[in-house]
Amino acid sequence: MKDRKDIADSIMEKIERESIKPKPRWEFLLKNYSIWFTGILAVVVGSVATSSIIFAIRNADWFLYRRLSDSFLIHVFKVMPFLWIGFLVLFVLIAIYQIKHTKRGYKYSLAIIVLGNIFVSMILGSVLYVFGFGHLIDVYAGRFVPSYQAIEERREEMWTQPENGLLAGIVLGTSTKDVLLQDFAGGTWNITMDKLKPVDVIILSLAQEVAVVGNVISTSTFEACAVRPWNIFGEHAPMRKARHKEMIEQGRRRWESEFFENDVPGSRNPDEFIDKVLMRGGDVLKEGLRQGGYGERNLFDLRSIECDEVASSSQESQAD
Amino acid sequence: MNCEKMTDEELVELVFENKAYFSCIVFRYEKKLKRYIRRITNLSEEDIDDVLQEIFIKVYTNLHGFDTDLTFSSWIYRIAYNTAISIHRKREARPEGHMIDAPDEVLINIVGETDVEKEVDVQYLRKHLLEAMESISQKYKDVLVLRFFEEKEYQEISDILQKPPGSVATLINRAKKQLKKEFIRQGYSQYDYER
Structure with a gap:
């Protein structure tokens, strides 16, 4: 009993002598909140990285890997967003560490925390991707991160290889036999439509921007074998608007002359006009496909990436 | 000071009003924790007393951090375990409990x-x-x-x-x-x- 009293006494004496006081409650609250805040922030940053990963993977033009790379693996290596994957891993690790250090963190196994974290990042990242955050982050990274090439820019470069049969750009005008196209590098091309299927002709005639697979016939003539509308998957809507606004300002917008002839340019509200143009552009293409008896499904998939295949198949159909 | 019939949680609340009540917590856990430290470390009796004092001072300074979702007993044992193991590791010895008082x-x-x-x-x-x-x-x-x-x-x-x-x-x-x-x-x- 004496022993017990001695220890209690010595502790109470020490508390008195050294004026030891309980730490204030706010210190614990602050610590707790900062752990949660950092953890949630890490999950959000991880989700943003996920949206950029989805954006990169979705816009990797997988079906073209034979034209663009020696093998599928090399293509994977070329298009994989390693920076964002690194970011995701880093912030998932930070989030796991923070979650483990919350008051209840120890109750959950590491596997549950890791899988839960990845699951949340995937869900939130997918939502962010749908709303165009992957695109937005990628564009800003392209502007501000040294040696980072934005995916949009990389794709435009990738599709400006007429010598390899790839060409994309803005349709400036159409006739019954060919189309005038300005590629993303500023070059002008006549695109011939002889080898195209009817659905490709509709796309080429009505879409504002197109991607074309084919062959260079002469210095400024390109024989198209397959066409699809140029599309950025997971595109950030305000950025698309800005891009089209720029095109209109540069006079490269086909809808302006074809569908808004009665508008008085000076009286237009620019934002409303662009909204109208974007909506109208999509509607025109959809309507064209509907009238031609084609669905919108797989609209952005190229039906063929080899001219020969198209040529032989068209020969076969003629023979039939 | 008669605190035998009070719960640990009641005692914690009383300590904020009058620190003398902390001695009740020390009385209540001193023997149990001493035995526990002895079992999980190979520290000498003198060292165990020092560790015990350090544990109770930590408990006192962190009283506002006591998570009421836990039992006070679990919370104080957690502090005891972490403190004892940490001191033991600092002394670079493998913890080897004495186990001398196993009933x-x-x-x-x-x-x-x-x-x-x-x-x-x-x-x-x-x-x-x-x-x-x-x-x-x-x-x-x-x-x-x-x-x-x-x-x-x-x-x-x-x-x-x-x-x-x-x-x-x-x-x-x-x-x-x-x-x-x-x-x-x-x-x-x-x-x-x-x-």
Whole structure:
């Protein structure tokens, strides 16, 4: 009993002598909140990285890997967003560490925390991707991160290889036999439509921007074998608007002359006009496909990436 | 100061009003924690008193951080475990508890849990079982000490060691298996074991 009293006494004496006081409650609250805040922030940053990963993977033009790379693996290596994957891993690790250090963190196994974290990042990242955050982050990274090439820019470069049969750009005008196209590098091309299927002709005639697979016939003539509308998957809507606004300002917008002839340019509200143009552009293409008896499904998939295949198949159909 | 009938949580609230009530907490846990530290470390009695003092000072300074979702007992054991292990590691020695005050019923209880025949000589059992306990990994010893010597429930062990309850159950199962192996290796023959 004496022993017990001695220890209690010595502790109470020490508390008195050294004026030891309980730490204030706010210190614990602050610590707790900062752990949660950092953890949630890490999950959000991880989700943003996920949206950029989805954006990169979705816009990797997988079906073209034979034209663009020696093998599928090399293509994977070329298009994989390693920076964002690194970011995701880093912030998932930070989030796991923070979650483990919350008051209840120890109750959950590491596997549950890791899988839960990845699951949340995937869900939130997918939502962010749908709303165009992957695109937005990628564009800003392209502007501000040294040696980072934005995916949009990389794709435009990738599709400006007429010598390899790839060409994309803005349709400036159409006739019954060919189309005038300005590629993303500023070059002008006549695109011939002889080898195209009817659905490709509709796309080429009505879409504002197109991607074309084919062959260079002469210095400024390109024989198209397959066409699809140029599309950025997971595109950030305000950025698309800005891009089209720029095109209109540069006079490269086909809808302006074809569908808004009665508008008085000076009286237009620019934002409303662009909204109208974007909506109208999509509607025109959809309507064209509907009238031609084609669905919108797989609209952005190229039906063929080899001219020969198209040529032989068209020969076969003629023979039939 | 009469505080015997008060709960730990009531005492904590009273300490904020009058620090003298903290001595009641010290009285209540001093003996238990001293025994616990002795079991999980190989510190001398003097050192144990120092560790004990450090534990109670930590408890006092962190009283506002007491998580009322836990029992006070789990919270104070957690501080005791972390402090004792941390001091022990600083001294770069492998924790080797003394186990000198294991009551007979505790030994019988462990034996029952490890499927070893219960009807054996207690002194014989004490010698081999305690030797086996000294030989197993620290993580296994930590859970066995809490489960059988401190008689804590799985949830309490989870709260004290800050491990998921599922991991505690797994650790205890593995610990019992390792203990059984060591028990036999230490001289408690297979014949005795199967008797």
